[in-house]
Amino acid sequence: MTGNDKLVAELHRALPDGAVTHDEAVLEAYRYDRAAFCPAGQPAALVRVRSTEDVAAALRIASAHRVPVVPQGARTGLSGGANALDGCLLLNTEQMNQILHIDVDEQLARVEPGVINAELAAAVRKHGLYYPPDPGSMDISTIGGNVATGAGGMCCVKYGTTADFVRGLTVVLADGRIMRCGRRTAKGVAGYDLARLFVGSEGTLGIATEITLALRPAPPAPLTAVAFFRTPVMACHAVAGFLGAGYRPSVLEFMDGPTIASVSALTDLGFPDDTGAMLIAQSDSTAPADELAAFERAARECGAIEVIVAEDPAEGELLMQARRLVGVAAERLGTNLVDDVCVPRGKLAELIEGIEQIAAEHDVLITCAGHAGDGNMHPSVVFDQHDPRQVTAAQRAFEAIMVLGLELGGTITGEHGVGELKRDWLARELDEPARWAHQQLKRAFDPHGILNPGRVLVPEVRAP
Template sequence: MSDLLERLRTELPAEALITDPDVTASYAHDMASFCAAGTPAVVVLPRTVEQVQHVMRTATALRVPVVPQGARTGLSGAANASDGCIVLSLVKMDRILEISPVDRIAVVEPGVVNAVLSRAVNAHGLYYPPDPSSWETCTIGGNIGTASGGLCCVKYGVTAEYVLGLDVVLADGRLLTTGRRTAKGVAGYDLTRLLVGSEGSLGIIVKAVLALKPQPPQQLVLAAEFPSAATACDAVCRIMERGHTPSLLELMDRTTVRAVNELASMGLPETTEALLLCAFDTPDPAADLAAVGALCTAAGATEVVPADDPAESELLLQARRMSLTALEAVTSATMIDDVCVPRSRLGAMLEGTAAIAEEYGLTIGVCSHAGDGNTHPVVCFDHTDPDESRRARESFDAIMALGLELGGTITGEHGVGVLKKEWLARELGETGIALQRSIKAAFDPLGLLNPGKLF
């Protein structure tokens, strides 16, 4: 420990090192339940690429593991510390280095908060679409590390589709530049896409070149009430089958709607079994909403209410954004699942999740990026009750098994981390895991970067 600190101090300012155990403990884990976390030896908050390189050279020399972190809003334990590690928190590297309206790119450091970047590019008439629910606090580096999504993915896609290039500090301290600033480019293997979603296991992202889009018109939202999850999912299938491209298509079940009302008195209709929100940011959103409203009615909607203006639309979106927070307030602990299935199987996924909730005697609310088939079942439980905690974990596993049975994946946007290591092996199979491990070994032969995550 003394040797580690002595070496780190040779090229790091005193304020970049945190050794107080009470403070370092607060950096030990992200927001996931049931994920083991160790005790870090030190927390480092670098401000420059050179400081990150110094940390990695020191770690390599002393064979000390390094756990990179953003804002720790993750939900899979990917940012959890291991015993004796260096926690490398990148939140101080928070500069927007460039915004180019001509090239339609932004160049940023990893600690830039998603909402801060969004507002900055909006001022130039541009738009950075990926918008996770935690967009007011999560960082771009964390978004890239977990390949995060958000509400707008049904039209605009996920984080991976906006990362053009990266600067990455490798395990031995070398600096790797991947990708490009150009609109097109196919030179060599696509290391950029490989690094997106790698959860800090291959390198430390220190700069990103991000693609931007022209800022779309303000969107209008429609809310449709359904007597069952099945009829709501039927509406989703009809909307997508007819070729509509909403800017978002979100679903909240009855449990979620009631939780949001309880938390914020939003006045959402508690008599509904499923509430579908659909938005368009097209030149004539009212016409698009009318067409979708007719499809919802044909699928069995009991009421269809289009918003009159952007302010009313934003209120509905705010209700959806607070869904996870509202469900967390239902009880003392939650496990947030992240299973994505083909859109055509969305109804079966929601019905199966309801059956699992009944089988295990638990409250499980579901909010969903319905246009993508990405569901977020939230298992609510009392963490002080051993039996209820056991049932919560078992129900979580049952939900993931259901997703795979329906042709889906164990994670659409939250990542694997610690929480889903076993399930990653089941999804990828023996050959897939072996190949992933060989890629890890090529980037990090000593296994120092975020050990114990993914596999």
Template sequence: MRELIERLLEGVPAACVLTDPDVTASYARDQAAFADAGAPAVVVLPRTVEQVRHVMRTATALRVPVVPQGARTGLSGAANATDGCIVLSLARMDRILEIDPVDRVAVVEPGVVNAALTRAAAGHGLTYPPDPSSWEECTIGGNIGTGAGGLCCVKYGVTAEYVLGLDVVLADGRLLSTGRRTAKGVAGYDLTRLFVGSEGTLGIVVKAVVALRPAPPPQLALVAEFPSTTAAAAAVCAVMERGHAPSLLELMDGTTVRAVNDLARMGLPESTEALLLAAFDTADPAADLAAVAALCTAAGATEVVPAADAAESELLLQARRLSLPALERLAPSLLIDDVCVPRARLGDMLDGVVAIAEKYGLTIGVCAHAGDGNTHPVVCFDPRDAGQTRRARESFDAIMALGLELGGTITGEHGVGRLKREWLARELGETGVEVQRGIKAVLDPLGLLNPGTLF
């Protein structure tokens, strides 16, 4: 421990090296329930690329594991410390280095908060579309590490589609530059995409070139109430099959709707078993909403309420934003799953979650990025009750098994982390795991970067 600290202080200011156990303990984990976490030996908060390189050179020399962190808003345990590790927090590397309105790119450090980049881009008439629900807190580096998504992904895509180039510090301290800032570029292997979603297991992102888009016009939204999740899922399929391009297409099941009703007194009928929210930021959003309203009615919606303007749209979308706070009131703890299925199987997924909730005797509410088939079943339980805790974990696993059975994936946007590493092997298969382990062995031969994550 003494040698580790002394070596770190040779290249990092003392103010950036934290050793107080009470302080370092606060960096031990992200927001995932059930994911194991250890006690870090030290927390380092570098401000420069050279300081990050020094940390990695020191870690390699002393064979000390390193766990990279952003804002620790993740839900898979990918930012959780291991015993005796260096926690490398990139939170202080938070500069927006450049916004180029001609090439429509931004160059940022990993600690830049998602919302800060979006607001800075707005000053140039541009936007950074990926918008995780934690966008006011989460960092671009963390978004890149987990391959984050968000509400607008149905139209604008996920983080991976906006990362053009990266500067990455490798496990031995070497600096690797990948990708480009040009509109086109196919020179060599696409190493940029390799690092996106790698959850800090291959290298430390210290700079990113990300694509920006012209800011869209204000969106208009509607809300449709359904007597069943099956009917709501059918409406989703109809919307996508007819070629519509909503900027948002979100679904809440009856459990979630009733929880939001109790929290915000929104006056939604207790008989509502699913709520579908759609929004458009097209040239004629009112016409698009009218077409979607007709599809919802045909699918069995009991009521469809379109917004007249942007302010009314925000009021309608408030229900979706209140979903998690509302479910938090139902139990002391939540276990948030993240299973993505083909859109055509969305109804089967929702019905299956209802059956799982009944089997395990737990409350499970579902919010979904319906246009992507990305569901977030939220298991509500009391961690003080051993029986509930066991059933919560079993129901969580049952939901992932259901997703794979329906042709889906165990994670659409939260990542594998520590929480789902056993399930990664089931999804990838033996050969898939062998290839991915081989890639890690090339870039991190000593296995120092985020051990216990993914594999």
């Protein structure tokens, strides 16, 4: 028996029937997440866990065999963090998909990691509650994956990211021990904030198997407005003016000219000609008309060509279509390499202008849309993956965008995570002591380096 056979045999013994597979075709289907350019290795086996105990058993065995473990949710990530590694155990949590409890009085939900984001959001809505984090992938991505990456979305400008809603976690540690951290109470400072440390750690420190999330009372249905501008810079000034006046919209999104053109090519939305940029704002406050009137004022002061305020939520949903179609529209143009830089809001205009220059310099198409209220843009480099020249140009443009983001005082990733795609860039963003602190944390929680090694951090060479 090879080491690999022994591993698989032990997994079969320890886990329920049907949980472990090493069928080549099945493994092939689970090798990749949605990151372009990220290599994927050949896994030794796939474990589809159904309980915390399954995860603990799998990690005990993997730890004993020193086999790398790659945790996966729905593999919708954009950074290669869930791609297989050679000889790894793929530990997939999709089947742990139960909403365990919705506590209406405490405004909490306790869920398994495989619950789909939108399904949780819909379930709590029935109780008059609201789970705000709304990544673009919300219809297909899991809460476990959202926690692993610290996912964001359009709501963040008002409500914050996934991290702001994680109250407590059950985590399986590298050696299979089961740890509870965080709390069920609104506040708590008993010890280090372990739960927060695991959020965004991308499966490199432990695997969350139960997640307690804070909910909010459901706000009123939002009203929506859009504003069209000749240039991105005008739109950015409107963002600054609107937010600077003290408003807290529930959505404040940006789309540049190439993005609008790509969406318009898909479906005619009747947008004005000469549009170089648009903003979409929503208000779910108790006085949404006032808030959107302030948005309209700010937009007109910055030279908006046209501002449309929806009469009702249904009309607003139509306007939101434009934003929701961005991904599909960009995919029609070619392969997409989606970046995720976030800069101080006051640097947004410089970022967008710089991206236009990068597109010109590298002779690639870049569509740029994103969360203007947070300074978090998703420039998408569009290329033909069968043309080596374009592939190289796209990679260079993608990297140039990160350089620009860092130069503007920003970060290489606002909400997608580091994964494998950006681990060298993380090392560039952090100073030397912070890189040391990251390695110390990794060593502290994963002494044998089996948890998603080479993701987030460049792997260390360590004694076995």
